[in-house]
Amino acid sequence: MPYSLGVVSKKARQSAGGGPSVGGLVDRHAVLVTALLLFSGVIMLYSASSPFSLRHYGSDTSMLIRQLMAAGVGILALVILESWDYHNLVLLSELLLVGGILLTLLTILPIGLSDGRWLPLGPFTFQPTEAVKFALILFMAHSLSRKRDKVKQFSQGVLPYLILLGLLASIIIIQPDLGMIVVLGAVIMAMLFFAGARIGHLAAVGSAGVPLVYLAIRFAPYRFARLLSFLNPEAYSQSTGYQTLQSLIAVGSGGILGRGLGASHAKLFYLPQSHNDFIMSVLAEELGLVGVLAVVGLIGFLVWRAFKIADTAPDRLGKLLAMGIGFALGFQTLVNLGVVVGLLPVTGLTFPFFSNGGSSLIITLALVGILLNVSKQGEEV
Numbered sequence: 060m061p062y063s064l065g066v067v068s069k070k071a072r073q074s075a076g077g078g079p080s081v082g083g084l085v086d087r088h089a090v091l092v093t094a095l096l097l098f099s100g101v102i103m104l105y106s107a108s109s110p111f112s113l114r115h116y117g118s119d120t121s122m123l124i125r126q127l128m129a130a131g132v133g134i135l136a137l138v139i140l141e142s143w144d145y146h147n148l149v150l151l152s153e154l155l156l157v158g159g160i161l162l163t164l165l166t167i168l169p170i171g172l173s174d175g176r177w178l179p180l181g182p183f184t185f186q187p188t189e190a191v192k193f194a195l196i197l198f199m200a201h202s203l204s205r206k207r208d209k210v211k212q213f214s215q216g217v218l219p220y221l222i223l224l225g226l227l228a229s230i231i232i233i234q235p236d237l238g239m240i241v242v243l244g245a246v247i248m249a250m251l252f253f254a255g256a257r258i259g260h261l262a263a264v265g266s267a268g269v270p271l272v273y274l275a276i277r278f279a280p281y282r283f284a285r286l287l288s289f290l291n292p293e294a295y296s297q298s299t300g301y302q303t304l305q306s307l308i309a310v311g312s313g314g315i316l317g318r319g320l321g322a323s324h325a326k327l328f329y330l331p332q333s334h335n336d337f338i339m340s341v342l343a344e345e346l347g348l349v350g351v352l353a354v355v356g357l358i359g360f361l362v363w364r365a366f367k368i369a370d371t372a373p374d375r376l377g378k379l380l381a382m383g384i385g386f387a388l389g390f391q392t393l394v395n396l397g398v399v400v401g402l403l404p405v406t407g408l409t410f411p412f413f414s415n416g417g418s419s420l421i422i423t424l425a426l427v428g429i430l431l432n433v434s435k436q437g438e439e440v
Contacts, residue, residue, distance in 0.1 A: 086434035108334035129417030133424030140428030155194035162187035238406030317347030
């Protein structure tokens with residue numbers, strides 16, 4: 060039996076004659092919406108990045124080609140993980156998490172690139188915290204699926220994961236990447252909730268976390284400046300508030316139907332990071348509210364499918380994996396959109412499937428692969 064700690068595999072259930080019937084087919088709806096998001100994201104990435112790519116790399120397709128290469132690697136990861144029984148995959152979760160942490164440690168050494176979030180891989184770069192996010196979901200699902208009712212005890216159900224979050228945060232804050240810390244913290248809290256942790260324990264932890272986040276912002280001058288500009292961007296229109304104001308101008312310029320694909324003004328070096336964190340500003344300008352709602356609807360549909368897959372998963376492990384993946388995807392989407400429309404301070408988080416960034420795209424597709432593996436071991440939905 061590939062997984063022996065309280066969870067039985069599809070093969071074992073079939074041989075024992077128990078458990079729900081297994082469809083054996085991946086969730087076709089999830090496959091279709093993933094394909095649509097990937098295709099749409101590549102087109103939008105080319106539109107948003109072409110001026111930057113032409114100026115900095117001498118070709119308007121340079122960044123597109125890099126994204127297509129990342130998409131190819133991501134699709135390969137999706138296919139492999141869709142075929143890899145998740146009961147076996149999670150047995151590697153501790154090793155993957157330790158590996159991700161060690162790689163993240165390397166980013167705070169002199170070999171790190173840019174602002175310390177990336178590692179060089181020849182002509183490409185890799186963001187280890189994306190690997191940490193991937194491994195964390197696997198680790199949490201694997202660990203919590205075995206704890207069962209023990210998760211209701213603070214000492215065994217919540218405290219160990221708080222210690223883990225503290226370790227991760229103490230490393231990632233040096234990069235610095237507060238946005239990813241928020242994502243990892245939210246994933247841990249959500250998966251504890253899905254596993255049955257007491258609401259009171261989670262509320263207490265959340266309340267205690269607020270002053271810690273404030274301290275992390277208050278004693279980092281650039282973060283504090285971002286917070287002030289978030290509260291009053293007009294007062295910082297030529298400094299830290301510039302990006303938010305330009306994003307709002309782009310979003311407002313798009314109206315209902317947009318200027319048309321490729322017709323954005325913001326991407327012509329008015330809006331910094333227009334092909335990265337703020338790609339949805341460009342999409343809103345070019346395709347309007349209709350385009351934004353279509354993209355958000357597609358991601359929302361994928362998140363909904365993830366929770367439907369969790370509902371029919373064959374075991375507790377599969378349920379936690381599917382819900383963790385769905386939550387991570389939905390949460391990161393909402394945070395990015397909140398930044399784009401000025402409801403949240405700038406975080407540096409990418410928009411799934413669309414933002415430039417090979418690491419993010421590869422990890423997103425890899426997570427979808429695991430989701431598809433869970434779907435084909437459960438009942439058809």
